[in-house]
Amino acid sequence: MKINMPRWFYQLASPKWSYDFMGILLPWFATAALLLLGVGFVWGLVFAPPDYQQGNSYRIIFIHVPSAILAQSCFMLMAVASGIGLVWKMKVAHIVAKSAAPIGASMTIIALATGAIWGKPTWGAWWVWDARLTSMLILLFLYVGIIALYSAFSNKSSGEQAAAILTLVGLVNIPIIKYSVEWWNTLHQPATFTLTKKPAMPPEMWLPLLVMVLGYYCFFAFLLMARTRLELLERENKSSWVIALINEKI
Amino acid sequence: MLTVKDLSCERDDRVLFERLNFTLRAGEVLQIEGQNGSGKTSLLRILCGLSSSFEGDIFWQQDNVHEKPTVYLRQLLYVGHHAGIKASLTAEENLRWMQTLHPLLNRCSITYALKQVGLFGYEDVPCYALSAGQQRRVSLARLYLSAHPLWILDEPFTALDKKGVLEKELLIAQHVRGGGLCILTTHHDFDLPDIAVRRLNLDLLVTA
Amino acid sequence: MGYFNSFSDFLDMGGHALYVWLSYAITLLIFIANILSLWLKKRAFFNLAKRHAKREQRNS
């Protein structure tokens, strides 16, 4: 398969170019993440009004919803990177996917933990088999499988390709899993109301949520680029640019 | 005609060979030499498309093997370290399966091929009941069946007795004289009557 | 202070202190763990490179 892509696409394929490019973006995303998350935390915890039904426990949504969104976006990103990596045999794309996996898994864990904790005052139990939580749990299993596959191969590039295939298979399955879990949930007494489906939220509530979502995205971008850069260094440790860079640092 | 251009292979951070170039024409034999671990098997696997850890290009006739794999694979017979034999199938069933894989394994009948490797009368014995040497011979019976122009053989003479080795050498000579190509590795002193054997020593290639 | 009358009110979170603060603590912990692991891996990489460079120097 040969498709001609714009020049920047092939530049991204060069490890050194990607390393430098991400190095330029990194401080910007780090600053933005710090600012947005700082503002979002204070806004959500202190200045947003309490919910008339749930009181203050609803403040958990400011960390739950963004992590749930990120957990899914991260999987999409991994799938896109894996696809690019497999089609164009692009090492950098595989490394991006590999670096994203643990971040995605930790976002899923945050979403699960905060969702479960929120459930205690709302539903009266630490864990409820609610459709969204269950889908999240399965997403975590998918992440765990992919991470396990990466580490099972002694040859890193084979591991990356294997995990890329699995990621794409997982991507195809996610809609089916979601649909089946929702179906299953409606059969067994659905939860009366969920963390996210709420009647029209006032701006004092969704504005801080928006800030938090943006903050999470910036934080994710920062972590992803930093991890990718490090992985690039490890993988290219024989090449002249990495050796030059190390000599500079020492 | 098989052409190799700028072939490099690196495994586990070790360069096995770099910028390898050669052309093998019809009627030629290429023997790959080198110590254990010098990359002989890796080179053969790369030439068969069984390894992707390499850089460079391989051309069969004029076509890049990477672009037209089926055209190339149709012409290629590979005998590797593994016998490629199912233990619970009989010699005949194994060879018949190989024939479904390779349409060009049609030069003679299976019975004739088994007779040639001295396994006449064993065709309906499951392979697990055969000795290691006999299993090897089942695997090598492919060479009698083969009408493939290109043979790639990895240590074809292991587990064979003197007579068996001699027969296989003659078979290779016959194949090459008929316009075939053969690439092989072997520890044997290997000579073919009135055929020039080209040699490629991987130990002498890597300078670093 | 925002929607809370006092700091102790804020800490109490209308009786939901345990849930709210536990959630935020877990989230922060995971954030910090991510950054920390990154930093440790980076340090390990450069330490290894440093040792490697020293060995090369001694050998040459």
Next chain:
Amino acid sequence: MSFFVHTLQRDLLLAFRNRNDIVNPLAFFVIVIALFPLAVSPDASVLSTIAPGIIWVAALLATLLSMDGLFKNDFDDGTLEQVLVSPQSLVLLALGKVFSHWLMSGFLLALLSPLLAVMLFLPTQAILALVSSLLLGTPTLSLIGAIGAGLTVGLRKGGVLISLLVLPLYIPVLIFGAGAVQAGVMGMPIAGYLALLGAIMVFSLMFAPFAVAAALKLSIRN
């Protein structure tokens, strides 16, 4: 297409020669199910409510158990790499092998299931739902499992890893399969469930063989 038929013939012949490999998963299926009355309660009302879930989970684990060996033997004795150096299509090979695997696992499990349904006091009107849901659901299990088997075939310790990779992907089949049986128990229509299981099967049939072929190629060229 004739290569598909040849692969199927060869694998069925191999399965017939190594009959133990067929019997073991079936025995596992029966034993696991027999554990539940001992662990939970022999009470008919308890057992009949959990029977759909038990039978489906046991069927799923039994298929998974035999999945590990699907490509392992061919990989170890070199017959798999011979397919890769031949002009034949790996996709058809995968399809043939998966079909033969299904005939030896899922299909036989479905035939065996009415017996176990009786042992778990499943009402007779649910048995049709059980058999048909297993017949439509287990091919998907074999297809998806083959992807996991292909990815791990070159690894020394593939067994547990396969389960880790594949089990999350089995969840939709489990939900609709067990759902169909439950609907059967309550005397509700099961056609919807069966249609969904069938749709998932057709969908996996279209995509999984390509993923399996890619996985095998990768594992051999490692």
